[in-house]
Amino acid sequence: MKSHRRRFMLDFGSTVLGTTAAAVLRPRTVLAAAEVVTVGIIGCGGQGQGLAKRFKSTPNVRVGSVCDVDKSNRDKAQAATGAPAAVEDLRRVLDDRSIDAVVIATPDHWHTPAAILAMEAGKHVYLEKPCCQNFREGLMLCEVARRTKKVFQHGTQFRSDPTAQAVIAALRTGIIGEVLMSKAWNVQRRNSIGHEQPTSVPAGVNYDLWVGPAEFVPFQSNRFHYNWRWWHNFGSGDMGNDGVHELDVARWGLGVESLPNTASGVGGKYYFDDDQQFPDTMTVAFEYTSGPMNTVRRTLIYEQRLWSTNYPSNVDSGVEFYGTKGKIFLSKRGKLELLGERNERLEFPVKPAEGGMTHYQDFVQAILDGHTPKGDVQTAFHSAALSHLGNLVVRLGRSIKLDPLTMTVINDTEAENQLGRNYRAGHWAIPHAEKL
Numbered sequence: 001m002k003s004h005r006r007r008f009m010l011d012f013g014s015t016v017l018g019t020t021a022a023a024v025l026r027p028r029t030v031l032a033a034a035e036v037v038t039v040g041i042i043g044c045g046g047q048g049q050g051l052a053k054r055f056k057s058t059p060n061v062r063v064g065s066v067c068d069v070d071k072s073n074r075d076k077a078q079a080a081t082g083a084p085a086a087v088e089d090l091r092r093v094l095d096d097r098s099i100d101a102v103v104i105a106t107p108d109h110w111h112t113p114a115a116i117l118a119m120e121a122g123k124h125v126y127l128e129k130p131c132c133q134n135f136r137e138g139l140m141l142c143e144v145a146r147r148t149k150k151v152f153q154h155g156t157q158f159r160s161d162p163t164a165q166a167v168i169a170a171l172r173t174g175i176i177g178e179v180l181m182s183k184a185w186n187v188q189r190r191n192s193i194g195h196e197q198p199t200s201v202p203a204g205v206n207y208d209l210w211v212g213p214a215e216f217v218p219f220q221s222n223r224f225h226y227n228w229r230w231w232h233n234f235g236s237g238d239m240g241n242d243g244v245h246e247l248d249v250a251r252w253g254l255g256v257e258s259l260p261n262t263a264s265g266v267g268g269k270y271y272f273d274d275d276q277q278f279p280d281t282m283t284v285a286f287e288y289t290s291g292p293m294n295t296v297r298r299t300l301i302y303e304q305r306l307w308s309t310n311y312p313s314n315v316d317s318g319v320e321f322y323g324t325k326g327k328i329f330l331s332k333r334g335k336l337e338l339l340g341e342r343n344e345r346l347e348f349p350v351k352p353a354e355g356g357m358t359h360y361q362d363f364v365q366a367i368l369d370g371h372t373p374k375g376d377v378q379t380a381f382h383s384a385a386l387s388h389l390g391n392l393v394v395r396l397g398r399s400i401k402l403d404p405l406t407m408t409v410i411n412d413t414e415a416e417n418q419l420g421r422n423y424r425a426g427h428w429a430i431p432h433a434e435k436l
Contacts, residue, residue: 036062037364040093040102040123042114044068044077045225047128048105051155051360055103056081058360060368067093070225071204088206090114094121101151101367104128109214109234109421112137113429115152116144124151126363129248130240130384131377136420138381138388139407143433145377151366154375156248156383157359158332162352164249167321167330170350171253175338176323182254183301183320184246186238190306192274193222193230213427222275230276233421237278238306240387242317245332248383250300250319253328259382259407260286260300263389264399271307280306284390302390313337392418 037060041052044066055061065085068074078086085096093099094117101124104114112132115125125145131154132138145152158164171179198218201207207219214233217223229235239247265284272280282304290296303312312318318331326346329337338346357365359374366373392415393400401410409416423430 035060035368037100037367038062038064038098039126040065040067040096040099041077041081041083042067042090042093042102042104042118043106043110043128044070044073045105048103049073049077049080051103051105051126051128052077052081052083054358054360058358058364060364061360064099065093065096069206069209070202089209090117094118094123099123101126101363105155107210107228107234108133108236108240109228110212110429112141113213113431115141116431116433117429119144119148119150119152122148122150124363124367126153126155126360127380128155129244129380130236130387131380132384132388133234133236133240134419134421135385135388135392137431138385140431140433142377142381147434151363151373152375152377152380153359153363153366153373154377154380154384155359156245156375156380158245158249159252159374159379160357160359160362161332162354162356163334163336164252164330164332166348166350166352167328167336168253170348171255171321171323171328174323175326175349176321176328177325179254179298179321179323181299181301181322182250183303183322184243184250184318185303185312186243186246186317187303187305187308187311188242188316189309190238190272190280192272193227193276194274196220196222196275211424213423213429213431215422216424230278232277235278236387237391238280239278239282239284239302239304239390240384243302243304243390244384244387246317246319247300247302247386248379249330249332250302250321251383251386253319253321253330254288254298254300256288256298256300257382258288258290258404259385259402260389261289261294261404262287262399262401263386263393265302265390265393266397267304267394278391279304279394282390282394284393286386286389300386302386388419 056063063081063083066077066083067087074086102118103126105128115127118125198220201219223231267279267282270281284302286300288298315331315333321328327339338348362373400415
């Protein structure tokens with residue numbers, strides 16, 4: 001696909017964090033018992049089935065429909081939720097006027113197309129991470145969300161974690177001084193997907209619908225369920241899979257509310273000899289600049305090793321914040337550490353609140369009261385874009401410069417042309433946006 005340079009600015013208002021831990025940790029009012037939001041689950045693989053169960057157990061939610069191109073998946077989801085409808089084609093969910101919102105847990109290549117179709121159909125959207133399979137689709141997603149004014153929640157659920165909220169609030173009060181750098185890592189031992197050849201499509205699977213607007217390729221077992229993540233046509237690698245969670249928190253704590261000015265990185269397939277197309281090893285750095293003459297500078301570093309169990313701080317995923325007066329280490333695995341200027345261990349001054357809203361309740365409440373959910377579309381794009389930019393610079397083997405205001409690459413036509421992807425000609429789900 002030949003891409004053209006586009007100028008595009010987002011005009012969303014930012015969600016502002018409170019200046020004290022108490023302000024961040026105060027639970028919101030719960031929903032009135034009589035209010036019910038009916039949701040449709042689109043994509044019922046492992047993550048989708050998990051989300052279906054979570055939403056079913058969320059107060060004030062009714063699961064009205066489940067959808068998957070694989071009959072075995074949708075049968076399992078229907079049995080688990082008691083949904084009255086189980087359909088193969090997501091258009092049937094979008095046509096159903098009883099559905100208020102959709103929960104999208106498809107493969108990545110369907111994320112933005114399905115979300116755009118849903119918002120255009122008047123549905124609110126809970127979208128699994130990453131919110132877009134590529135950078136340019138993220139721009140489309142933001143424009144449609146702004147125009148349709150539908151509630152959007154990104155599946156970066158650590159935004160609703162009380163410990164994470166307490167840490168971010170403490171960083172804003174200067175607990176470790178001025179935060180100049182954050183570091184995120186994704187270290188784990190993945191399995192090889194081997195070398196396979198195309199085969200016949202399994203019974204009960206509508207493979208044409210599964211491929212959707214992506215370029216059509218024959219069915220192959222190691223680029224179908226779960227392993228689609230490691231193919232350029234369908235996924236976004238592990239930086240967009242697991243890594244986006246840590247990237248989101250690292251960016252949040254660093255206090256940057258835009259795209260970076262520079263992205264650079266090295267890596268590749270150091271370990272696996274298989275069909276995977278994304279790197280198993282990456283070190284990527286993003287620099288953010290602001291202020292007069294761009295004198296205010298911040299750096300976010302991401303490390304990925306998919307062949308190791310020698311975890312930093314003994315956790316497979318985590319984030320560190322480095323300030324002028326200390327350091328904080330935080331992991332979604334429940335670990336938290338505060339160090340002073342000389343590495344002395346300090347007690348964290350705020351006890352994270354118990355209870356409060358889950359990420360799923362936050363989404364439902366936002367539908368009913370109009371507040372901005374924690375994983376709103378702008379927040380989602382600014383974090384997911386880091387995974388796409390990181391994959392891009394490693395693939396290109398060079399750094400790129402960006403203009404955060406126009407959302408474009410500076411003086412690099414090859415990089416600009418790789419911000420999107422190719423589509424299947426004439427497909428009904430090819431995403432678009434009015435202002436792009």
